[in-house]
Amino acid sequence: MIQNKQEIIQLLLKYLEEQNHDKIQEFLEKYQPADIAEILKDMDAAERGKIFKLLDKGAAALVLDMLDIGTITSLLETLGPQYIAEILNEMSSDDAADLLGHFPEELRNTLLGLMQAEDAGEVQGLLEYDIESAGGIMTTEYVAIPKDITAGKAIEILRKTAPDAETIYYVYVVDSQNRLVGVISLRELIVADPDTLIEDIMHKKVISVSVDMDQEEVAEVVSKYDFLAVPVVDHDNRLVGIITVDDVIDVIYDEASEDIFRLGGSTELVDDYVGTRISRALKSRLPWLSVTMLEGIIAGQVLRGLENELRAVVALAFFIPLLTGMGGNVGTQSATVTVRGLATGDIDENNVLSVIFRELLTGVLLGIINGILVGSIAWVWQKNAVLGFIVGLAMVGNMTIAALMGALVPLTFKKVGIDPAVASAPFITASIDITGLLIYSTLARLFIGFLL
Amino acid sequence: MIQNKQEIIQLLLKYLEEQNHDKIQEFLEKYQPADIAEILKDMDAAERGKIFKLLDKGAAALVLDMLDIGTITSLLETLGPQYIAEILNEMSSDDAADLLGHFPEELRNTLLGLMQAEDAGEVQGLLEYDIESAGGIMTTEYVAIPKDITAGKAIEILRKTAPDAETIYYVYVVDSQNRLVGVISLRELIVADPDTLIEDIMHKKVISVSVDMDQEEVAEVVSKYDFLAVPVVDHDNRLVGIITVDDVIDVIYDEASEDIFRLGGSTELVDDYVGTRISRALKSRLPWLSVTMLEGIIAGQVLRGLENELRAVVALAFFIPLLTGMGGNVGTQSATVTVRGLATGDIDENNVLSVIFRELLTGVLLGIINGILVGSIAWVWQKNAVLGFIVGLAMVGNMTIAALMGALVPLTFKKVGIDPAVASAPFITASIDITGLLIYSTLARLFIGFLL
Structure with a gap:
């Protein structure tokens, strides 16, 4: 938002060198806390600490609330817990609790011990609540x-x-x-x-x-x-x-990010993408990959049942990516629409049946349109009408099941109390791979006589 | 939010039958506009019109702002444009412009013609702005x-x-x-x-x-x-x-939904999920499916190049869903993280290189872990060490490319001015299917001598 951040930092460093503290204070007064936070983030630890200490405590509290946990930790190291505790006294109780909730227990208790008894008590009270509940985001400073x-x-x-x-x-x-x-x-x-x-x-x-x-x-x-x-x-x-309302806006951003990440098949947190360590990124992604791996092996086992047919008509293999890809696509579409509908309250108990029916109908229609298309392409491409028929029919069944599963899985998750966003793209697509290949191999075995 | 909606509606219908209008007005005064809107949505058109007309115009304006376009159209049919225009006069200019922007031009002009000249002028001014710009969501009623x-x-x-x-x-x-x-x-x-x-x-x-x-x-x-x-x-x-800020909250919800839908591979609008006609749902989904279809055919063509090898070693086919599934999974994960990072401003020009490097490293690491695992499984399962080696090595290459593409495609889209969320799960996974199968078939052809 601030255009000339680097220039501002250069100017501040110059004033620091000149020990011109009044000038720095006068200069910073013109900026919003969010802007000062952005400037501080881009400075070196030592200078950051010096500038931060020049802010009056009220302003420092507002700035501290806007900083990420990495920058705050560096300030804590440079300025010591006593100074940070004094700033925490000035913060609103919900923001102080939020911040302290991010620290390890020992450090949290040190800081609480250094705070004024009254403020510390309020903050401690708030820390008791689940951080994702109303109690966890509320403030006690009301009129x-x-x-x-x-x-x-x-x-x-x-x-x-x-x-x-x-x-x-x-x-x-x-x-x-x-x-x-x-x-x-x-x-x-x-x-x-x-x-x-x-x-x-x-x-x-x-x-x-x-x-x-x-x-x-x-x-x-x-x-x-x-x-x-x-x-x-x-x-x-x-x-x-x-x-x-400002805290509610943060909640809306975070919950949307959480849904988006889960839909994408990782549980990575939004807070600080670039700051997240690789090891944490791997940890959040591997569980989903294990699920996909297991399902991939099952899909392979399904194809193993088709071994003789594949040996006789190798062309059957050429359509595997097409079938799984398009089925997965339809399933992801249905899952996305359903998960978002549940999140925004658009889908509730009153219309759940019409949602299922709607997705079923969409799947059938998409299946027929795409089945005719893909079947014709397969016929012309492989010069084999029976193969075209098998691929086309498999596509109809595949898309119908895919759309239905895309809607049913998140709805079932919601019903039993799991976040529907866990019915993510990877989970849905891998499951659809299995059912799609089952339909395909069944049809292939039924009609193999006509293929040879 | 309101627990006993059906009871409330029954009560209102009873009062209507008794022509007890004072009671209805007294009753509705206790509710918030958003609640009255919810109640009206669930009523029949005729009764809905009668109840709406009993609201004083100021309250009616607030309620109208909370209703979906379907319900408003029904009110328009029951009560006529003159009455609705009177309510529009009472609405804040941005809400009135928002609402009128949803109507066809002719109806919009009729309503504007029936409104008070001053209000109509303000609203008309707002309608000039792009509905997704600051001008499109602002109000002119400030102090x-x-x-x-x-x-x-x-x-x-x-x-x-x-x-x-x-x-x-x-x-x-x-x-x-x-x-x-x-x-x-x-x-x-x-x-x-x-x-x-x-x-x-x-x-x-x-x-x-x-x-x-x-x-x-x-x-x-x-x-x-x-x-x-x-x-x-x-x-x-x-x-x-x-x-x-209340309009900003709506923007945040809508933009998150738009991103989620695009990531899921459909352009369906969030506004009114259940009200969206099937034909519109099909229209928003088919373009993505065509892309997937084209890519599925290319993937098939890649496999066709492996025809002889497949004929000789049918087991090669069993690993196709595993490879494409897991590659797609990693690609979707990377794309999701990148798209969301771009949307929240976490990723910008300063750190784009570190993002790419990070995803590359993640891909390599995930590839090595999963390659060893999948390769060992393939070895044991098919009792063939060479096959295990091919599958494992293909997995390493596949995941590396998948993670890289998952990050690069949205970043490139952003750079050239396309919404990065268009780099959706279906688009990414289908592209990864092709590169993954290319790697797999190249390796298979290189090592086929050892397989036989």
Whole structure:
């Protein structure tokens, strides 16, 4: 986003050499935390530490939140845990918990020990929650007001708490037991008569999420209702935190990446592609390859059953890549559409049958179109009508099964509680290889008499 | 999200029958627009129209924005264009333009003609922009203030304009030529001394997007800086609109879906999976299948060159699915990681070489591990050491090339301006089938003497 990053870095290094610290501070004030993070990422460890230390602690907290774990670790080494703990005190509790969650336990405890007791307590509380649940992404820095004060008084409270709150654009209303009873937006407070009671202008039907809701569902709620934040409640409807839209955006990016990686047959994490070590990349890919290997061997065993026919008519072998390739293609298409439909909520229990029927019909139609085409090509190419007939018919069966499996496998996974995205391209295609070759070899054995 | 949708619908139908319109209005007031939209979707056209007409126009506008195009068309048929035009007047200009952009030109012009001149003009202006650009997703309902007023005066302006503005949480500051010179958040206005001049407290370094920026880039800007809204400027830095975070969330969902579909080898749109006609599904899938078919035939031609060897050693055919399957798997993995890295900005010009090197190394390592494994299996299974050697060595070559192609093809596409996601699983796997079989048949021909 910043055009002249290298120039900026050169300038900062020059100021550093001149020990012109005021100039550096003045210069950095003009940039957004995200930009400063980008600049720091591209510097050497020693200079990075010096520049970071020149930021005031509030700004440093915002910058730290934007940095990747590698850069943060380098700052930790250069500046020491005491300094980083001071910055963590300034961070919002959810961001601090997020960051600490990435560290090994020992380092995490050292840093928590160095933080202020109150902040450390809040962060420790958040660390208890599953990192992919509402509790794991929420912040405890929200504004809550009692219902029996006036709009004017509420704005006064906001004036005081604004610097510490993550957002003041929604104000949550609680009763004496801290139970969530209403919500009012800052926008509504601004236009309200200052003497009105909050109780009379608040919305009583508040949409909230439970502290153990999965983060993907939280993202759906926020995006469905176009919220800027959503309150998080425990099982007694007591307000325990809020989740803001910027964190939801991160969730949406991460969940989409996770689905894309799983569909592509690897479990690699999105966080830092280039930083991921090769050993980790191998580890995330090998399990999928083992599945494919096993299925490849089964497919080979199926072909072994066709040994005599293959020996008699070698041309049968020429169509193996065509059949498996096109079947895999159709299966991947169906699986992709189904997995994404499940992720966006487009497919639910009400229309699951129509989805299956639809894919079945699509498979049959694609099979007929492509079967006629491929069959004709095989006939002309190998000058053998029977071979063309076998290949064409195998294509119809193959594509029908492929489309059906592409829809059924992710749906079944969802039903039994496995992430449907695990029904990835490699998994689906390899399974379809087996069924496709079974159909092909059955047909070949049936009609071998006419081939010779 | 709403648990008892069917019960709610039954209740509404009962009230309708009793002509108890007050009760219906009172009942619906408790629900969010998104929930009312969900309820309406599941009703019959006639009753849907009656309920929709009972909503006050402001609420109806919010509900209309949440409905899919099929349901809106049904409302249009039941209630007539005049009524819908009245609701469009109440919608924010970007949502109205979005909706009208989905209609055929004639209907669009009819509706624009029936709308109030001022609203219609704004909407028409927005319809000029590319729907995937900043101009296409922005709204013109923002709050802009001059820089020489006080904070107190600014809040007063906000009080008046709040009902019409899309967001008042960011207030943009413009000069006499409507050029963007600053920004201040409502939060900052609230805590500021009412007598301070805006000029003295506003942020002068405003991050804005250009009206023709691609929506995917806009989403990156908003998510990078954790903004609730971003201003849109023309080429003279004049403020022409704003884009709010809720629209950005829609963009992120849509772009992720588009990538996922393309990776899966179909161009189907996400909007309304179940509503997409089969004919359209076929149309989006067939082009990819033709590519696969062509490549399958080429792969067949490669095998044809191995005809004599296959006749002599039929077992060579048994390993075709294993080789193509595993090669395709590695290629898909590499392509997925690369495409997603490009989409999230993780991969850029600075690290493209290290990405290629990394995938190459991964391919070689995966090839060696799997080659040894598969080769040993082939040896034991077919009791033929030479066959095991050929299959194992082919696997090494195949996986190396597969990983390299998986990274290079999307990178090349990006370079020449094609969406890298087009380097989809089917495209990559089919190409890898050909190279893999070329390697395999070359090795088989070289070593056939030892096989017999």
